[in-house]
Amino acid sequence: xxxxxxxxxxxxxxxxxxxxxxxxxxxxxxxxxxxxxxxxxxxxxxxxxxxxxxxxxxxxxxxxxxxxxxxxxxxxxxxxxxxxxxxxxxxxxxxxxxxxxxxxxxxxxxxxxxxxxxxxxxxxxxxxxxxxxxxxxxxxxxxxxxxxxxxxxxxxxxxxxxxxxxxxxxxxxxxxxxxxxxxxxxxxxxxxxxxxxxxxxxxxxxxxxxxxxxxxxxxxxxxxxxxxxxxxxxxxxxxxxxxxxxxxxxxxxxxxxxxxxxxxxxxxxxxxxxxxxxxxxxxxxxxxxxxxxxxxxxxxxxxxxxxxxxxxxxxxxxxxxxxxxxxxxxxxxxxxxxxxxxxxxxxxxxxxxxxxxxxxxxxxxxxxxxxxxxxxxxxxxxxxxxxxxxxxxxxxxxxxxxxxxxxxxxxxxxxxxxxxxxxxxxxxxxxxxxxxxxxxxxxx
Numbered sequence: 001x002x003x004x005x006x007x008x009x010x011x012x013x014x015x016x017x018x019x020x021x022x023x024x025x026x027x028x029x030x031x032x033x034x035x036x037x038x039x040x041x042x043x044x045x046x047x048x049x050x051x052x053x054x055x056x057x058x059x060x061x062x063x064x065x066x067x068x069x070x071x072x073x074x075x076x077x078x079x080x081x082x083x084x085x086x087x088x089x090x091x092x093x094x095x096x097x098x099x100x101x102x103x104x105x106x107x108x109x110x111x112x113x114x115x116x117x118x119x120x121x122x123x124x125x126x127x128x129x130x131x132x133x134x135x136x137x138x139x140x141x142x143x144x145x146x147x148x149x150x151x152x153x154x155x156x157x158x159x160x161x162x163x164x165x166x167x168x169x170x171x172x173x174x175x176x177x178x179x180x181x182x183x184x185x186x187x188x189x190x191x192x193x194x195x196x197x198x199x200x201x202x203x204x205x206x207x208x209x210x211x212x213x214x215x216x217x218x219x220x221x222x223x224x225x226x227x228x229x230x231x232x233x234x235x236x237x238x239x240x241x242x243x244x245x246x247x248x249x250x251x252x253x254x255x256x257x258x259x260x261x262x263x264x265x266x267x268x269x270x271x272x273x274x275x276x277x278x279x280x281x282x283x284x285x286x287x288x289x290x291x292x293x294x295x296x297x298x299x300x301x302x303x304x305x306x307x308x309x310x311x312x313x314x315x316x317x318x319x320x321x322x323x324x325x326x327x328x329x330x331x332x333x334x335x336x337x338x339x340x341x342x343x344x345x346x347x348x349x350x351x352x353x354x355x356x357x358x359x360x361x362x363x364x365x366x367x368x369x370x371x372x373x374x375x376x377x378x379x380x381x382x383x384x385x386x387x388x389x390x391x392x393x394x395x396x397x398x399x400x401x402x403x404x405x406x407x408x409x410x411x412x413x414x415x416x417x418x419x420x421x422x423x424x425x426x427x428x429x430x431x432x433x434x435x436x437x438x439x440x441x442x443x444x
Contacts, residue, residue, distance in 0.1 A: 028439050043330050048434070049253065051244040052076070053101060053419050058332045070340075071332040075241055076104050084234060084341055090226065092209035092233045094240075094412075095119055098176060101241055101419045102169070120206030122177035123213070126156045130185055130201060138189035142407045143274035145186035147267045150175065154263035161261050168425055171262040172418035179414050180210060183407035184217040190403065211236060214411070218400065227352050228398055231345045235394060238338040238387055239409050241416030243331075248272035248279070252417040256424040257432040269417045270410060279406040279413075282392035284325040286402065289361070289393075291318045299361045306368050313376050324369045326389030338387035346390045353397045362393060 001009075029036055038046040057072035073080040075097065083100070087093035099107040099115050107115060133152050139145045153175075154160045159167050185201060192199040200220055204213040211233035215224035244253060251272040255265040273279035293299070295317065296308050311317035312324060329336055350359040370383045395405055 024439060032437055032439075034437065039330065045245045045331075048250070048432075049244055051420070051423060052104065053416070053423060054241045054243050056243045056331050058334075068333040070335045071329075071337045073242065073337045076100050078106075080238065080337055081341055084237060087233075089230075092211055092229070094210045094233050094236045097237050097240055098415045101415050102172070102422065117206075118173060119177050119210075120204075122174045123181065123204040123206060125178060125181060126153075129153075129156075130181075134182065134185045135189045135193075138186070138193045140190055140194060140403060141274075142183055142186045142190065142403050143270055143279075143410065145190070146179070146182045146407060146410065147270045149182045149186070150263055150267045150270065153178075154261065157263070160263060163259065163261065163425060165422065165425060168262055168422055172414075172421065175262070175266060176414050176418060179411045180204070180214050180217065183404060183411060184214065186407075187218075187401060187404050191401075209233060210411070214408075215398070218404075225352065227349055231349045231394055232398060234342065234345050235391055235408070236412040238342055239391075239412035241413070241419065244420055246278070247275070248413065249416055249420050252420050253424045254432045256421045257428055257430070259431075262421065265421055266414065266417055269413075273410055273413065274406055279409045281325060281386070281388035282395070282409075283402055283405050284319075284323075285389055286392040286396060286405075288312070288318055288325045289365075292361070292365075299357065299364070302364065302368070305361075305364055306372065309365065309368055309372055310376070313372055324365070324373065326385055326392075327369045327373065328383045329386040332384065332386065335384045336386040339385050339389060342387060342390050342394075346394055349394060349397055355393075355397055358393065358397075362390065 026036075028034075035046055038048070040046070053076065055072075055074040057074070058068065059066045060069045061067075075083060078100070083097055084093065087096070095116050096107060096112055098119075099105075099112060129149075129152075133149055134145065157171065159171075181204065188200050191197045198220070200217075202217045202222055204217060208216065209229070212224065212229045214232060215229060216222045242249070244250065248269040252265050252269045255268045276284065292305075292308060296305050298304055308317060309324065313322055315322040347359060350356055366385045366389065369385075373383045392405060395402075395408065400408065
């Protein structure tokens with residue numbers, strides 16, 4: 001027997017032992033008042049820190065009672081709706097919003113132009129980095145490929161371990177600028193070596209926005225429409241930041257609090273984001289939609305669609321986990337403000353792409369799923385579509401391969417991670433060290 005097979009067999013034989021010795025009952029969590037996942041029964045996170053960067057609102061105090069409300073997302077004191085609306089119809093907001101989150105202030109026209117020029121000049125990688133790092137051992141898992149690249153970039157930085165604020169700002173700006181390259185080049189390397197497709201390594205244009213450069217680098221002909229770039233820009237703005245308590249941002253702050261370097265903190269956040277419970281939700285949405293299309297013969301037949309959605313909730317269809325992906329959120333109840341904003345842009349793109357039928361299917365699922373979930377499940381808060389419900393459809397309409405869905409999330413969220421890393425460094429006094437209560441039984 002090969003050693004690899006022997007090791008697999010040994011590991012399999014120890015599986016039950018680990019399960020038996022590592023299982024902790026729900027009764028013990030209740031007895032000691034410990035919240036699984038740092039969340040209470042209503043899904044509200046345990047308070048673990050303070051931040052000036054963003055704010056999420058899902059409940060409001062009415063006559064002394066906490067009442068569910070339409071969701072709100074604020075960046076540095078401004079509602080996300082206002083930020084998106086402040087961008088001109090033919091303009092792009094990624095860079096302006098990144099400045100706001102990083103530095104806590106809306107940039108003047110001059111400050112924004114200077115920031116854009118710096119971002120543009122930073123869109124470059126070390127000599128031969130694409131060949132020697134990205135194209136070497138390409139992976140279908142682009143998040144892993146990017147994480148490897150981030151850690152390797154540390155070896156090109158003479159000030160890797162310098163945690164002075166100005167140095168951290170410099171490192172974060174460089175990573176924000178190069179993330180699109182790490183993602184797209186990583187995909188092209190995989191697509192060439194693993195799928196035998198043509199290789200495209202297009203240089204970014206320093207005068208173009210992040211959204212435009214993403215489409216330029218990804219597409220063989222470098223072409224895109226104004227609507228395509230605008231919708232992608234809005235998607236990046238909406239995914240840029242979401243409070244300090246989400247898993248990957250909290251990871252950034254935990255690693256930062258230990259005194260570790262920028263590259264280590266951001267790569268740790270990447271490892272968190274790639275988890276299917278965090279950054280991979282839009283992939284599951286698209287897989288579910290594909291399954292629905294295969295099993296519902298008439299998408300306009302509401303009864304047929306509702307019946308199949310009911311089967312999914314009952315665990316009788318799709319992946320049999322009983323989930324309507326893209327529905328519900330750990331924080332929001334009545335609505336996800338990002339989904340509310342994004343929907344109008346998605347509709348506009350669907351018309352340009354001739355995908356109105358797909359859009360109607362999504363709208364019907366959005367309409368029926370909350371009703372069915374409320375009917376079939378005992379829930380503690382409202383259920384509404386989240387931003388991931390439509391983001392997968394947008395990426396599909398833009399011709400973006402599924403391997404890049406989560407990396408696109410990272411390209412946006414690197415801004416939020418960077419902002420929280422800077423805030424943690426500015427105010428850091430103690431390493432983040434939560435407590436775990438031992439329920440181990442003595443055996444002697």
